[in-house]
Amino acid sequence: MILDDIIKEKKKEVARLKQDSTINTSKRQYPVRSFFKMARSNNKLSIIAEFKRASPSKGVINADLDPKVQASTYEKAGASMISVLTDTPFFKGDMDDLIAVRETVNIPILNKDFIIDPVQIDRAYQHGADVILLIVRALSTEQLASLYQHAKRLGLEVLVEVHDEQELQAALDIDATLIGINNRNLDTFEVDLKTTEDLAKMLNPEDHLIISESGMKTTEDVLRVKKAGAEAILVGETMMRSDNLTDTFELLSGEGDRL
Numbered sequence: 457m458i459l460d461d462i463i464k465e466k467k468k469e470v471a472r473l474k475q476d477s478t479i480n481t482s483k484r485q486y487p488v489r490s491f492f493k494m495a496r497s498n499n500k501l502s503i504i505a506e507f508k509r510a511s512p513s514k515g516v517i518n519a520d521l522d523p524k525v526q527a528s529t530y531e532k533a534g535a536s537m538i539s540v541l542t543d544t545p546f547f548k549g550d551m552d553d554l555i556a557v558r559e560t561v562n563i564p565i566l567n568k569d570f571i572i573d574p575v576q577i578d579r580a581y582q583h584g585a586d587v588i589l590l591i592v593r594a595l596s597t598e599q600l601a602s603l604y605q606h607a608k609r610l611g612l613e614v615l616v617e618v619h620d621e622q623e624l625q626a627a628l629d630i631d632a633t634l635i636g637i638n639n640r641n642l643d644t645f646e647v648d649l650k651t652t653e654d655l656a657k658m659l660n661p662e663d664h665l666i667i668s669e670s671g672m673k674t675t676e677d678v679l680r681v682k683k684a685g686a687e688a689i690l691v692g693e694t695m696m697r698s699d700n701l702t703d704t705f706e707l708l709s710g711e712g713d714r715l
C-alpha cells in the first residue's frame with residue numbers, strides 16, 4: 457500500500473528532523489493568518505490552489521515551475537489559500553518550496569505533508585505555514601488528537617482529511633472545524649466525487665467548513681461538490697498543468713456561467 461510506504465519514509469525523515477537543532481518555533485517571522493476567516497468572509501466558493509510537482513499516482517506533473525512565480529499567479533487569480541506539498545520522496549517538493557511561497561504571498565499557506573510527529577508541525581510553523589494537514593487514515597486516534605492539540609496550541613488551523621464515514625467520525629470526535637473530504641482513495645488512487653456527496657451529508661455547515669479535495673477538472677465537477685455542501689475546493693493537478701490560470705480559476709469558480 458502506498459500510504460504505508462510513505463509513512464515508512466516519513467518515520468526516517470522525522471528521526472532526522474528530531475536531530476535538527478535549527479527547528480525552533482520562536483524563529484517564526486510571519487503573523488498567523490486564518491483560512492477559516494478568509495473563507496467565511498467571502499460568500500463564494502474558496503479555491504485552494506496547490507503547488508505539486510509530482511505525485512505517486514501521476515508521476516511528474518510539472519517539474520519546471522518556479523514556486524514564487526506560480527504562487528504569485530495563484531494569489532492574483534484569486535486563491536484563498538495555497539497548499540504546498542513538502543514531501544520529497546513521493547511528491548518532489550520540500551520546505552524550500554514553502555519558504556519561497558511564504559516570501560511571495562500574503563494569503564494563508566497550507567503545509568501539505570504526511571504529518572506523524574509534532575516536530576513536523578514545529579517546522580511548518582517556523583517557516584510560516586498557517587494551516588497543517590492531518591490525514592486521519594495515517595494516524596491512530598491518540599496521534600490524531602495529540603497532533604491536533606499541538607497545532608492548535610501554536611495557533612495554527614488544522615485541515616483534517618477524511619475519506620470514509622469512520623474517518624469522518626474520528627474527525628468529529630476531535631471537534632475538527634476544517635474538514636477535507638478527499639475524493640481520492642489513497643490506496644487505489646481512484647477518484648470519485650461521490651465521496652464528497654456522501655460525507656458532506658453527515659456534516660452541519662454551521663459547525664464545519666467542508667473542503668472537497670482532489671480530482672476536479674471542470675466547472676461541472678465544481679458545481680457538483682458545491683451543491684453537496686463544499687465551501688472550498690483544493691485543486692492540484694489542474695492548476696499545475698494549466699497554461700492560463702486566470703481562465704482555470706474562472707472555470708473552477710463554481711459560478712456556473714460557463715456551462
Ligand SMILES: O=P(O)(O)OC[C@@H](O)[C@@H](O)c1c[nH]c2ccccc12
Nearest residue numbers: 638669670671672690691692693694
Ligand atoms: O491534484 P488533485 O487531484 O487536484 O488533488 C489535489 C490534492 O487534493 C491532493 O494533492 C491531495 C489530497 N490529499 C493529499 C494528501 C497528501 C498529498 C496530496 C494530497
